[in-house]
Amino acid sequence: MLKAKNLGYRAGSRWLLKGVDLALREGEFLAVLGPNGSGKTTLLRLLAGELRPTEGEVFFLEKPLATYGPKELARKRAVLSQSREMAFPYTAYEVAFLGRLPHLQGRETPLDHQKTLKALERVRGLPLKERLFTSLSGGEAMRVEAARLLNQEARLFLLDEPTNHLDPRYALELLCLFRALAYEGKGVVAVLHDLNLAGLFADRVLLLKEGRAMAYGPPQSLLHPDLLEEVYGVPFRRLGDPKGPAFLVPVPQEVARG
Amino acid sequence: MVGTFPFRRYRQALLGLTLLLPFALLLGAGIGAYPIPPWAIPEILLKGEGVEYQVLTALRFPRVLGAGLVGGLLALAGAVLQGLFRNPLVDPGLIGVSSGAALGAALFIVLVPGAGVLETYALPLFAFLGGLLATLLLWRLAQTPLGVQVTVLLLAGIALNALVGAGIGLLTFLATEEELRSLTFWMLGGFSALTWRLLLAGLPLALLALALLLPLARGLNALALGEREAFHLGVDLERLKGRAVAGAAVGVGEAVAYGALLGLLGLVAPHLFRLLAGPDHRYLLPGAFFLGGSLAVLADLLARTLAAPAEIPVGVVTALLGGPFFLYLVLKHKREVYRA
Numbered sequence: 027m028l029k030a031k032n033l034g035y036r037a038g039s040r041w042l043l044k045g046v047d048l049a050l051r052e053g054e055f056l057a058v059l060g061p062n063g064s065g066k067t068t069l070l071r072l073l074a075g076e077l078r079p080t081e082g083e084v085f086f087l088e089k090p091l092a093t094y095g096p097k098e099l100a101r102k103r104a105v106l107s108q109s110r111e112m113a114f115p116y117t118a119y120e121v122a123f124l125g126r127l128p129h130l131q132g133r134e135t136p137l138d139h140q141k142t143l144k145a146l147e148r149v150r151g152l153p154l155k156e157r158l159f160t161s162l163s164g165g166e167a168m169r170v171e172a173a174r175l176l177n178q179e180a181r182l183f184l185l186d187e188p189t190n191h192l193d194p195r196y197a198l199e200l201l202c203l204f205r206a207l208a209y210e211g212k213g214v215v216a217v218l219h220d221l222n223l224a225g226l227f228a229d230r231v232l233l234l235k236e237g238r239a240m241a242y243g244p245p246q247s248l249l250h251p252d253l254l255e256e257v258y259g260v261p262f263r264r265l266g267d268p269k270g271p272a273f274l275v276p277v278p279q280e281v282a283r284g
Numbered sequence: 285m286v287g288t289f290p291f292r293r294y295r296q297a298l299l300g301l302t303l304l305l306p307f308a309l310l311l312g313a314g315i316g317a318y319p320i321p322p323w324a325i326p327e328i329l330l331k332g333e334g335v336e337y338q339v340l341t342a343l344r345f346p347r348v349l350g351a352g353l354v355g356g357l358l359a360l361a362g363a364v365l366q367g368l369f370r371n372p373l374v375d376p377g378l379i380g381v382s383s384g385a386a387l388g389a390a391l392f393i394v395l396v397p398g399a400g401v402l403e404t405y406a407l408p409l410f411a412f413l414g415g416l417l418a419t420l421l422l423w424r425l426a427q428t429p430l431g432v433q434v435t436v437l438l439l440a441g442i443a444l445n446a447l448v449g450a451g452i453g454l455l456t457f458l459a460t461e462e463e464l465r466s467l468t469f470w471m472l473g474g475f476s477a478l479t480w481r482l483l484l485a486g487l488p489l490a491l492l493a494l495a496l497l498l499p500l501a502r503g504l505n506a507l508a509l510g511e512r513e514a515f516h517l518g519v520d521l522e523r524l525k526g527r528a529v530a531g532a533a534v535g536v537g538e539a540v541a542y543g544a545l546l547g548l549l550g551l552v553a554p555h556l557f558r559l560l561a562g563p564d565h566r567y568l569l570p571g572a573f574f575l576g577g578s579l580a581v582l583a584d585l586l587a588r589t590l591a592a593p594a595e596i597p598v599g600v601v602t603a604l605l606g607g608p609f610f611l612y613l614v615l616k617h618k619r620e621v622y623r624a
Binding site for chain 2: 074076095096097098099100101104106107109111112113114115116117120121124125127128178264
């Protein structure tokens with residue numbers, strides 16, 4: 027459903043991203059990993075249609091991304107960005123309701139409100155609905171944002187470091203939600219920092235370093251200490267028994283080499 | 285009752301304000317040097333003759349309707365620009381319209397001395413064009429390959445306001461005694477010069493401003509999350525910015541041309557509505573329009589009755605009432621945020 031070919035983006039004379047290929051099918055969860063400044067967010071912004079690629083092209087549902095209007099695109103793809111800033115005292119319900127925006131033609135119908143309540147229910151956000159969005163904790167705000175994304179009824183979800191600042195319970199809850207959506211046939215692309223969460227939830231992993239793709243494939247074969255050391259410049263150790271999920275822990279040079 | 289809970293307060297507030305405006309208009313039309321009981325006005329209008337009818341139709345109505353329209357447009361422009369800049373402290377003057385308009389008017393007064401009859405129409409026109417030109421200039425300055433940058437717009441607006449202040453200062457210095465008087469008089473503002481003709485001449489522009497601004501509500505709601513988020517929700521950002529700035533420029537330009545920039549009204553009225561009901565722009569935009577209109581009519585009423593037969597400049601009245609209220613808002617905000 028989402029295809030990128032030889033994607034590159036240049037800001038001034040610096041290539042933030044170059045020569046990246048990827049293909050995402052329906053029902054797939056792709057995790058984008060890499061050190062800070064490796065171009066993860068730039069890639070996501072290119073896939074969201076926010077930035078125009080300097081070279082290469084993105085195809086979304088068999089059509090070049092550039093041919094979509096903002097509204098048409100918003101009916102098919104939803105984005106969770108990193109900023110959680112709200113300029114005015116909206117309630118959580120009003121924020122979740124914003125997800126209906128691309129679908130509204132003229133006046134909204136009771137159905138739009140039913141969908142909003144259903145979305146809030148799915149993320150266990152119903153008790154929050156009358157609270158001011160700005161008064162919510164990080165985890166609660168993320169639930170409401172997730173409801174807003176669900177409410178958009180998109181086929182592709184793009185998530186920019188969704189688990190940042192979340193405690194383990196909220197982080198797992200959020201990723202479980204999007205994993206479930208992938209099982210329902212949606213596409214998910216998530217920029218993640220936590221290698222182990224990526225290993226647990228993703229079907230495929232894209233490893234970026236300095237704007238180039240270092241590796242692209244299933245997490246089992248990609249997430250091994252040698253490759254990670256090359257990408258992050260820190261030694262890694264692999265834990266866990268061979269049959270279960272592997273856990274990778276960065277270990278400082280001094281400790282790793284004895 | 286699915287879906288009604290978040291909107292009940294909005295509907296009640298909007299309903300209350302739609303009733304407040306006609307009430308304020310009747311009050312403003314009735315009270316004055318020749319008092320007419322407001323409740324008798326419909327009857328007098330139906331009769332269609334007599335001194336009271338003359339006073340109402342020739343003097344009071346153009347004035348109260350004009351004041352209502354000016355207040356409504358200023359408040360609406362304020363609400364839209366606060367939404368656009370995602371900042372509740374934005375005043376419609378920030379996009380350069382009011383200072384541009386003031387410079388336009390000052391240029392006309394000083395450089396076209398003794399315009400006489402011409403002045404009634406040419407002065408508002410100069411003010412209006414000055415405002416539009418200033419905004420257009422700011423818009424061009426804020427243009428980048430990635431679209432119009434709102435921060436640049438804001439900063440350039442501050443720079444432009446300072447420059448225009450210098451320009452007006454220079455013109456004041458050059459002006460003769462008489463020009464100085466009419467310049468000061470114009471700057472203070474007032475609705476005493478409003479006539480049916482001026483009102484009707486400006487009506488299409490007022491309608492244009494309404495048509496440009498009112499449909500922006502949903503996009504502004506999405507924009508509260510941020511520019512990128514609004515785009516993710518399907519908002520055509522450049523279109524939204526263009527319409528908001530153009531509509532606000534026409535609306536504020538019109539208000540200045542009608543004779544008054546009501547200090548703080550465009551800033552305070554949207555705030556009041558948010559306090560009454562909430563920030564949803566679908567209700568805020570019409571609500572601010574009705575509230576701003578009512579407040580302007582009442583302020584004008586105070587301006588012409590408090591020191592009768594003399595008239596206090598209405599801008600002074602709104603600033604006197606709006607200033608302390610705004611300070612109260614700031615202090616309340618301080619208490620809530622810093623618990624001090």
